[in-house]
Amino acid sequence: MFNRKLCPIPECQNLRIPGETNCPIHRSDQTGYKEFLLTQIQECETLNDLCFSGISLSDWDLSGKQLIGCDFSNCQIEGCNFSSATLMLCFFDFTVIENTDFSGSHIMESTFAAAKISTTTFSGSDVVLTSFNGSTINECDFSASDLMYSRFINAQTRGVSFEDCNVKSTYFLNTRFEEVSFRYANREEAIYDRQ
Structure with a gap:
C-alpha cells in the first residue's frame, strides 16, 4: 500500500510521493513528475500505489x-476516461471531478469522500464497498450499476440517475x-435510517 505520510510543508494535507519527501504539488520538479505519471499510464496496464495527490488531470x-x-485525493479531474477500468483501494477524497467517464468500471473499496462530482457517468459499473x-x-x-454496500452518508445529490441500480445494503x-x-x-433494499 502507498505511503500514508503527509507532505511536511505547513498546512499541506497532500500525501508524500512514495520514496520522496514532498507531495506532487511541492515537489521541485512538478512537470517531471506529471510526465512520469503519464508515461506510467501509457506503458503499464496495472498501476500500483501511484500518488496523483493535488495534481490537475485533464483529458x-x-x-x-x-x-x-x-x-487521487485533492485532485482536479476533468474530461478523463476511466471507462472499463478496475479501481481497488483508490482514494479520491476532496477531489473535484467533472465531465469524466467511469462507465463499465469496477470500483471496489475505494473512497470519494467529500468529493465534488458533476456531469460524470458511472453507468454500467460495479461500485461496491465504496464511500x-x-x-x-x-x-x-449511475444507471445500471451495482452499488451494493456503498455509502452516500451525508451526501448531496442533485439530478442524479440511479435507474436500474442494485442498491441493496x-x-x-x-x-x-x-x-x-x-x-x-x-x-x-437500501438503508435510509439507523437500525
Whole structure:
C-alpha cells in the first residue's frame, strides 16, 4: 500500500510521493513528475500505489487500466476516461471531478469522500464497498450499476440517475435528494435510517 505520510510543508494535507519527501504539488520538479505519471499510464496496464495527490488531470485516458492503491485525493479531474477500468483501494477524497467517464468500471473499496462530482457517468459499473460520504454529486449517471454496500452518508445529490441500480445494503443516511431517479432500482433494499 502507498505511503500514508503527509507532505511536511505547513498546512499541506497532500500525501508524500512514495520514496520522496514532498507531495506532487511541492515537489521541485512538478512537470517531471506529471510526465512520469503519464508515461506510467501509457506503458503499464496495472498501476500500483501511484500518488496523483493535488495534481490537475485533464483529458487523461486511464480506460481499461487496473489501478490499485492509487491516491487521487485533492485532485482536479476533468474530461478523463476511466471507462472499463478496475479501481481497488483508490482514494479520491476532496477531489473535484467533472465531465469524466467511469462507465463499465469496477470500483471496489475505494473512497470519494467529500468529493465534488458533476456531469460524470458511472453507468454500467460495479461500485461496491465504496464511500461517497459527504460528497456533492450533481448531474451524474449511475444507471445500471451495482452499488451494493456503498455509502452516500451525508451526501448531496442533485439530478442524479440511479435507474436500474442494485442498491441493496447501500447506505443513504442523511442523504439529500433533489431530482433523483431510482426507477427500476431496488430502492426498498437500501438503508435510509439507523437500525
